[in-house]
Amino acid sequence: MVRGTFITFEGLDGSGKTTQLRRLEASLTAAGHHVVTLRQPGGTALGERIRSILLDSRSEATLGPIASAAEMALMFADRAQSIAEIILPALEAGSIVLCDRYTDSSEAYQGAGRGLGSGRILAMHAAACDNLQPDLTLLLLPSLESSLKRARRRNTSASKTSGTDENRFERESDDFYTRIYQQYETIAVREPQRVLAIRDDVSIDAIAEQVLEIVTNRLPA
Numbered sequence: 001m002v003r004g005t006f007i008t009f010e011g012l013d014g015s016g017k018t019t020q021l022r023r024l025e026a027s028l029t030a031a032g033h034h035v036v037t038l039r040q041p042g043g044t045a046l047g048e049r050i051r052s053i054l055l056d057s058r059s060e061a062t063l064g065p066i067a068s069a070a071e072m073a074l075m076f077a078d079r080a081q082s083i084a085e086i087i088l089p090a091l092e093a094g095s096i097v098l099c100d101r102y103t104d105s106s107e108a109y110q111g112a113g114r115g116l117g118s119g120r121i122l123a124m125h126a127a128a129c130d131n132l133q134p135d136l137t138l139l140l141l142p143s144l145e146s147s148l149k150r151a152r153r154r155n156t157s158a159s160k161t162s163g164t165d166e167n168r169f170e171r172e173s174d175d176f177y178t179r180i181y182q183q184y185e186t187i188a189v190r191e192p193q194r195v196l197a198i199r200d201d202v203s204i205d206a207i208a209e210q211v212l213e214i215v216t217n218r219l220p221a
Contacts, residue, residue, distance in 0.1 A: 014150035
């Protein structure tokens, strides 16, 4: 059986990556492909527990400050579980795997945002993930200002309507997010064959068309 295709979506919260992942899933499924989707952190029972710790702004009131290295280690624990439980079995079955965030997020958020450095993140990736790389990464990079505004507005609204709270990262400073944004740009320049940056701040439909065209051209015949 032909190995499946591993595609990741990256970008700041509020960049539109999750919406575009769902649109792509619908298009590929309609075209007859078998598609598996997941998010990181999350996607597995263990991952959802880790997500609740890392993203909930109330976690540190209970647990105390989460050290940057501990945050990194938890992200990779989630990732290793996702690879073993979902990603590798799906790829071996010939499926298309769409993942909302992967190691590029850790390099941007923990490596640049938290100041741990890319080398430390990439070494952890080699150890915990056996260096499994996506076949294609779609990096959504609308302006930093518009992404932050959408992310903070959306998460505040979600907290009020559903009682969930995933605002821990959104409460960080603009300087924190500037470092993340710049690191994403660095990754795109460093790995142009894998990472395709979509910088247009246009309609959801226009970006979805662009994403589908890129992915269709990358899929095996």
